[in-house]
Amino acid sequence: MKVGIIGSTGMVGKTLIKLLEERDFPIEELRPFASKKSEGQLLKFKGKDCKIQSLSHESIKNLNFVFVATGEEISREWTPILKNQGTYVIDNSSAFRMDPETPLVCPEVNSHLITKDKFVYANPNCSTIQLVVLLNALNKLKALTSVTVSSYQAVSGAGKEALKELSEQSLDPKSVAPKSFPTQIAYNCIPQIGGFDDLNFTSEEQKIRLETKKILNRNDLKVSAQAVRVPVLNGHAESVWVNFKESVSLQDIEASLNAQEGLHYLKEGYHTQIEISGKDEVYVSRVRKDPDFENRWLFWLVADNIRKGAATNSIQIAEKLL
Numbered sequence: 001m002k003v004g005i006i007g008s009t010g011m012v013g014k015t016l017i018k019l020l021e022e023r024d025f026p027i028e029e030l031r032p033f034a035s036k037k038s039e040g041q042l043l044k045f046k047g048k049d050c051k052i053q054s055l056s057h058e059s060i061k062n063l064n065f066v067f068v069a070t071g072e073e074i075s076r077e078w079t080p081i082l083k084n085q086g087t088y089v090i091d092n093s094s095a096f097r098m099d100p101e102t103p104l105v106c107p108e109v110n111s112h113l114i115t116k117d118k119f120v121y122a123n124p125n126c127s128t129i130q131l132v133v134l135l136n137a138l139n140k141l142k143a144l145t146s147v148t149v150s151s152y153q154a155v156s157g158a159g160k161e162a163l164k165e166l167s168e169q170s171l172d173p174k175s176v177a178p179k180s181f182p183t184q185i186a187y188n189c190i191p192q193i194g195g196f197d198d199l200n201f202t203s204e205e206q207k208i209r210l211e212t213k214k215i216l217n218r219n220d221l222k223v224s225a226q227a228v229r230v231p232v233l234n235g236h237a238e239s240v241w242v243n244f245k246e247s248v249s250l251q252d253i254e255a256s257l258n259a260q261e262g263l264h265y266l267k268e269g270y271h272t273q274i275e276i277s278g279k280d281e282v283y284v285s286r287v288r289k290d291p292d293f294e295n296r297w298l299f300w301l302v303a304d305n306i307r308k309g310a311a312t313n314s315i316q317i318a319e320k321l322l
Contacts, residue, residue, distance in 0.1 A: 001026050001322075002062060004087075006078065007069035008032030008043060008052060011160055012092055015311040016067050021046055023315060026322070031063065063087045065321075067314050083119045088321055090121050090314045097122040097211055104214050107316040108262035109136040114320040121317050126309025127151045127204065127227065127236055128211040130301055133282040134240065137260035139216060141252055143245030146222035149208060150239045153193060154232040154273060155185060157305050166231055181229060190229040202227055235273030236309065238301040247295055250287070257284060262308075271302045279304055280312045 003020070007013040013032070020027060030045045032052045042049040053059045055078060060066070066082050068075045068091040075095040082089050096102040103113035104122045109132050114121065124132070131149055138144055155162040162180035169176045169186030178184055182192055194203030201209075208225040212218075230237075257265040263282050264271075270285040286300035303309060 001064045002029045002031070003027050004031040004033060004060060004063045004066040005069060006033045006055065006066060006074065007092075009034045009038050009041075010069055011156060011306055012069040012310045013067075015306050016069060016314065017043060017045055019307070019311050019315055023319070025315065025318070031059070033059070057081070060087070061085070065090070065318050067318075068092055069310070079120055086119070088119050088121075088318070090123060090317050092123045092310050092314060094125070094207065095122075096120060097124065097207070098214065104211060105317050106132050106136075106215055106313060107320055108133050108260070109215055110217070111320050114317060116321065123310065123314050123317070124211050124215060125204070125207040126157060126303075126305040127153060127238065128208050128215070129309050129313055130236065130282045130303035131208065131238060131240065132212055132215045133260065133263050133303075134257075134284055134299060134301055135212065135216060135242070137256040137263060138242055138244075138253070139218070140256055141244060141248050144218075144221065144242065145245050146224075146243040147212070148224045148241040150226045150228065151204075151208070152189075152228055152230045152232070152237040152239075153204075154234045154236055154305060155180070155229065156234040157193075157236065157309075158229070163233060166233065170231070185229065185231050188231060191226065193227040193229055232273050234277045234304065234306060235302055236305040237273055240299040240301055241290070242297050242299065243293070244295040244297070248297070250289070253287060253297065257287070270300055273302055276302050277304050278307065280308050282308060 030050050032043050034052050036054050038052045039054045041052045065088045072093045072095040075091050075093040079089050097104050102122050106129050155166045158180050165180045166185050173186050204227040205225040209223045212223050266285040271283040276283050282303045290296040
């Protein structure tokens with residue numbers, strides 16, 4: 001396969017390169033793409049040097065797969081061009097996630113949407129991915145009716161400069177002005193990820209809400225989200241409240257969790273962001289019934305937002321296509 005990575009110098013792009021090598025994806029030629037300031041620099045892949053290129057109609061020719069790890073604007077420009085030349089595109093941006101013609105895929109949930117006659121696949125939002133892996137297990141039980149989620153999202157989701165900002169502010173908060181975030185992130189929690197809409201929801205909260213419904217094919221499911229940026233380097237955590245129409249037993253829930261592909265259930269104790277960083281599964285723990293609400297259950301969820309939340313999920317889609 002001839003494979004391109006748009007945004008190869010970013011956190012997701014670099015992780016894609018690492019995972020393509022780790023998972024032994026069948027690659028004859030890797031073409032890394034980035035901005036003109038990185039053009040000509042070399043990246044290592046399987047012991048060989050790959051020269052970074054800028055995007056052009058000539059440089060993207062004859063590619064079998066392209067992973068997009070940049071923003072929405074670049075994807076909207078180049079994804080249709082790649083599609084028209086017969087290249088499969090797995091897009092990490094939000095450009096086509098809610099497009100009714102574009103499959104929004106988490107392979108453990110809706111891999112049946114991956115077919116060879118579809119050339120563009122949207123990778124869901126990182127916080128959505130770990131949530132739907134859990135909900136897919138529970139959706140098989142008695143009428144899942146509503147979901148409430150509060151996310152605690154690491155700064156790696158905002159990129160390399162955000163990581164640097166947290167590290168520097170942690171040493172001396174007053175010496176580093178906020179750039180990646182609306183206010184100081186060190187020793188702080190920020191209840192804003194993305195911009196606000198007319199209803200005072202952030203774009204991240206609306207992504208979780210709308211993407212969850214699309215992936216599960218459950219427009220009737222009520223989803224409420226609050227997204228919070230926390231001073232954690234890597235790994236997103238979520239508190240999840242799930243309501244069922246009828247009574248469900250702990251045994252039924254545990255059986256569904258244990259049967260769900262890509263989900264690791266811990267019966268006693270709990271997982272944290274630090275210990276799951278660098279792993280590809282979604283981790284669930286602290287499962288219990290809410291004593292004050294009929295048929296409501298609570299869950300604690302963590303996953304690596306750069307790997308499973310972006311790079312790993314993208315490669316899983318490509319592997320299914322193969």
